Structure formats: structure tokens, C-alpha cells
Amino acid sequence: MLEVLRFFQGAYERAGSFTRENGKVSFRYDNEYLKNTHAHALSISLPLRAEPYEPFEFQGFFEGLVPEGKTRTELARRMGVSPSDWLSLLESLNCECIGALVFKRETVSLAEYESSLIPFPIKRFDTLADAPSLSAAEAAEASRLSLSGAQAKLGLFHLGDDPQDGWFTPRGLAPSTHIVKVPDENHPYLALNEYICMKAAAACRVTVADCFTLPSKRPLFVTRRFDRPLPERAPNDGPTFPIRLHQEDFCQAAGFPSYGKYEMEPTDNYAASASRTIERFSSNAIADKIGFTRQIIFDYLVGNCDNHLKNYSLQYSEDWNRRSLAPAYDLVSTTVLGYSRLMGISIGDTRDIDAVTRDEWKLFAQDLRMPQALVLDELDAMRESVTGALLEAAGSALFDEAKEIAEAIVRDMQPRLTA
Template sequence: MAQTSPAPQAIQSLDVFLNALKVGVIVRTPGDFNAFSFDEAYRATGGVPILSLSFRAATGGLRKDPKPVSGALPPFFANLLPEDQLREAMEKHHAGAVRPGNDFDLLAALGADLPGAVRVLPSDGMKVTPQDSAKEKPKARFSLAGVQMKLSVMKNTGKGGGLTLPLDDGQGQYIAKFPSTAFAGVSENEFANLALAAAIGMEVPERELVEKSDFEGIPDDFDTLSEGKVLLLRRFDRGPQGERIHIEDFAQVFGVYPSRKYEGAAYHDVAAAVNAAVSPAAALEFVRRIVLAVVTGNGDMHLKNWSLIYRNDGSTPALAPVYDMLSTIPYIPTDSMALSLGGERSFKALSAPRWKSFANRARLPEPAVLQAVVETVAGVNEHWWHLPERTVVPAKVLERIDAHVKVMTPILNSCAEK
């Protein structure tokens, strides 16, 4: 049985696992430096299963251990943690065990249920708990990257069903994305956009809209004042029996901190990485997904909203299913692309010359990229106007999405011109 520690400072070392395989250790050194080093047995494998492409050397195998970082975790691990509102809620939930703004403390508290197959556990078997732990109720110990209020949840199997948070060592099978007080109908918006992605042949997680009243035992720290539907998504980094499937987002791939998710790379960099690490076909699928974001007005597809997934033995990456696919234009009418495409971010500037520039920078065949643009726009227009899920989207939100699709269709169809 795990021991308990009376204070977060007591834990100085965290073991890093991919499922049951130890891959390395994070040590907190004097002066609040955090150093990660690979386990020698894992290094001897050449880095298989893959923890992150950012750790892979161009010549094969693993790079040297990254340099210690002052006051922060190395980027790969920093990107496993929640941001902004969700981070503040989790820090409040673990007050006494996690000092505000301290990445190491937070990772130690949440490391048992991180995105993908990574687990980060105290090296000596201790568990982060506050000093008055005897009075404490069980804690939620999951981490989901991003800023939106979203929870890792599980379905109750007993009488009455319902949804609840996994506590302590429990593990969620679903992500619940709660409505926003600032953006009306955001759950319905994303639900419809994911349905559109599925309709045009993209890989999309299972999804449904549920009521807030379906949830039980949500701690006050995670409650939102907003009313409306909750979007429930099946976690694609968890298998049917709860097995962990490794994933990494492209902030991790490029080794940049979450604060640089809008500027750490351009779309052609992501496409080139997918082309090299996965396949040319996957790179063109990535192009199709960018086009969907452009035509529907999704200005938030930054580096953390694209991921690779490592199924089976974890040695071969593939594009992860689509996620965070919603239209931002209804809420931010002047919004633009999260990353640069062919040197531009403005939606209306993304005519054929920008896509040709993108193709050349990504080293993808120009005709194939232009064809992917035209075919995706055709698929959107074939399905969007009759999509059953349109009916759940608030009228004003739907009106603005529709107007953007109509504006962008001829601009993107310039790619069909010879």
C-alpha cells in the first residue's frame, strides 16, 4: 500500500512509465530545477515503445537527456498538465498538496491518469496528500491538457447509471466538456462539427450530448455556473478494457511549451512531420482536416489540438482521431487560423496560392494538396446542409457557421482552377 507524504516538497523524484515499462525519472534538484533522464534499459532499446518523437535522434535512437529546467518541467511533461481555468480548479482541488504554479507538484498529484499511456509516480511509492489527509475525501487525480473546463469521467454501472469522476486510482473512460458562460451552444457546436467530420470520412471519437444532471459527485472546484448540454466523448487514448493507448500532441512533438502552442510551428511543419513520421497518405488526411477547419471557421486548431497515436506495440505513430473540432467564428467574428498556412492566417486569404505555398513548404505534391482541398469542400457542402445534428445548434450560432461556409466555398474552390 502506498505511503503518504505530509507535504509536496517531500517528493523529490518521479518515475516515468509507458504503461508498465519504466522509461525514465524526473528529479527535482535544489533551486527548483527539474531534470529528466532516460532509464538505461529503455535507452538500450533505442526508445521503443516511443515516448515522444521529440526525444528521437535524427540518426535513430534517443537524444541525450534534456538539460534541467528551472521552475518548470521539460516541455513534453509540461504539455501533460491542464491550463488556465482547469489548472486553477485542479490546484484548488489539491490545495495543501500542490503549490500554485508548481508543475512538479501538480504532475506528482495527477500522474496516475495522464493523457496517453504515460504514468508518473513518486519513486519511493509515496503519494501526494495534504497534511490533514485524515480528514480529506478522495481526490480526482486525472489530467487533461487544454483550457476548457472538462473532466475525465466514468459511467456508473450500478442501478441508475449516471456519470461520475474517478477518484484516487480510478480511471475515466470519457471526457466531459462542459458548457461555457461566455460561448452559447459550444457543446452543440462541437457535437455538430464532429458529426460533419465523421460524415466526410474522418476518424472521430464516439460522442453524445448529456445533461449536467446526469453527473453525480462533481466536486465544487470543477462546477461551472453555465447551463446547457455537456459533450461526452469516448477517450481514444483508453481501450475497451481501460488499457492505456499512448498519444502525444504536436506541442510535444516539436518540444515547445503550451504557452507557444499558437506560434511554435506552422501548419506546413506539422504536415511535414506527419509525412515523415507516418506516411504521405496521413499527411494528406491532415490537409483534409485543415480544410475542414478553414471552411467551418475553426480558429483554434493550434499545436495541442493535433495528435499522434501509438497503437499496438507503440513503435509506429498514426494520426489520432479528430478532436476539438468546432467553429469559433460565431463567437469571434474576426477570428483567424491558429497557425500560419502558406504565410497567412486570415480565412479569406486562403485561396489557391496559399495552398500551393503550403504544399511546397511541406514538401507535399501540389496537385494532391489542391485536390484534397476541393474534395473536402465538396464533402462539407454535400453533408453539412442536411446534417441531422444541425438541429441541436442554437439558431444564431448556426446562422454564423452557415454564412462562413458560404463565403469560404468559392475561395477554397479556387484550388480547382487550372
């Protein structure tokens, strides 16, 4: 049996468990948990109930916690399981995933996962680029950490204000504070692309995660985990470990498997789906709809066609009673890299970034149940500010290549500034 624990009010409590009978897996909330007045659903897609959930009901949320792509393949190889066996991966990478959940076998005590920090020498960053997926898999296996997504990444704990020092690998129940993304040889300056886009988005009134770059064999992109804030009271001795805030992406909230994160059919209309999620579950739906609109507009302008449902999330408050749109993350100009020009979420009736017109934005406003004038005003305002924001962000990147990357993004987006 694999137990599911949630972090709540400074402690871990058993919320439910997976059981396997006759080759069939089910998930059930714990009866004692259901009796608690402070019990909360682990996902919008998994409301509290006594009856067990079938795989088609729970897989979208739980599988969405494990890595994708090459990192997942490498992890599966190292653990001797199939890449499709996400439950075994989750069982092994159990202590530190996105959100506030921890997984453990029934026979294992949490005391066995004693929190500790292992120094991570700054020189090790230079070796990550040689084999990004392998490095990410090794780090995940060592720290029992599961970070969703396809890009190679690892979670580290950072102590102090100097980005060139104070890095540690978290062990046991020790949380990570930062995510480090490792580019491959085909995209050596991907970190600069993402840094420029993130900083420009912030200048365009999009709420984003804090981020910076690290010099290495290839520049590394580092983002502070917004689901790991520091507690208000620091301990008298030892490092201050952050608390775990719960979150789920819009793909998990809808109960979709990870492969359903992109719109595939004209009738999918993920913008309308996201709008309904915000309306029903956000504690400040109007503000979050505006925030979501700004993210989509920015994605469109800079050419981020990888704007699928897993790149938008709801973050829970510490007491789990409130939800709000999480800061934007994974903002990259993909069109400037030569990738598909079909967006993950359609604008109006089209996913083709080159076919979006003002009329499509009016349809998009209808899908979001937002005033057309408000959406068009946000579009026009960002069109005025985004070029300067990109160039200014490049100037703060401290890498000579940043200016060239920003200029390439600006050239690529020229048709979208007037469409």
C-alpha cells in the first residue's frame, strides 16, 4: 500500500492511499481524514468521498506529479521499471514533488526520511550540461524529488544571498527552494531565452516566479519555488526550511492525463475550461481571470506556443482554504527556436499563432466570459510595452548573447504587434 500524506499546519497527515488488488489499482481517501473538519480534497478533480477512485479518475492528477520526457525515461531505466509505470516512479520519488504531498509505503516510517542537506559544490553545475537528463535523473533519485515537466531540471536548497555559493541537495523530507533547469546541446542558450521572457513578463504586469541565471558551461536558468515560502518564524539554530504549499496545474484540475495538456480538437476550447476552473475555484476570480488573460497575451506576443494546460496552475493557501492563480512559469519564446507555431491553447477559433486576428481576441474574451473591451485594452497595452521590456530584460542578463536573443524575439513578434 502506498500512503498519500499532505503537509498541513506544520505536520504530515495521512489523506489517503493506493491499493492494488488483482492487478487493479485504486485510490481512496482515508476514513479518519474524511472525518476531520479541516479535510480538503487533494485536487479539484478528486472531491472528498468515501468511495474509491478508479485509475481513469485519479491518474491525471497523480501522474501529473512525475517527470516527463527523457528524464522520466532515464529514471525508469535506473529504477528498473517501465516509463509508463508512473505509480512506481512516484513511490520512489516520494518526498518532494510539486505541491504539498508526500508518498510513502505503509511499512515505512517518516522518521526514516530525516531531513538533511548535502553540499552541492558550484563546480558541479559545469558537469550538468554534459548529460542533462542523466544529471536530472541522478539528482531526483538521490533526493527522492519529483519535478513534473519535460525539460531536465533538479531541485536544490539554497542558503544565503550569493547565487555562487550556498547550494545543497535536499535529502529525506528537506524541501528544495529552487529549481535549476539544464539546457541541452541543441539549445545552449535556452536559459537566457526563458530569463528574458520571465523578466519582460514581469515588466508587462504579469505575475511571475522569481528567477535568475547562473554562469556555467551553458547558462543555467534558476527559479525560486513559489510553493516553498519561508515560514514567518525562523528556528533558533540550523537552516530555515520552507513550508510546503499545495498547488495543481490546470491539466490536473481538469483530471486530464499529461498527454492531454495541448488542445487537439477544435471543440476542446481550453480557454473556456480554464475560465470555468477559475470561476468555480479561485478565491478572487476577477483578478485571476485578468492575470490569466495577461499570461495568454504575453505568450502570444513573444511566441510561446508551449503554453499548454500544465503551464498554468492554481496555488493553495497555507490553510488550504483559498486558491489563486499561481505566478507564471516556463515562459519561453518557442517560435524563435523554430518550433511549431500552433499554440497549446487556442485564441478564439485558432491555435495558429500567425492566424490570430482582433476578431479572434473578441472570441477569446467570450470564452473567458470577460468584457471584450477589457481584453483588447490589455492586448493593446502589452503591445506598447513588450518590446522595451524584452530589450531591458536582456540588458540585465549579464550575458553577451542575451541581446541577440531578445532582438530575435522582437523581430519574430513584429507581425503580432499589429495583427
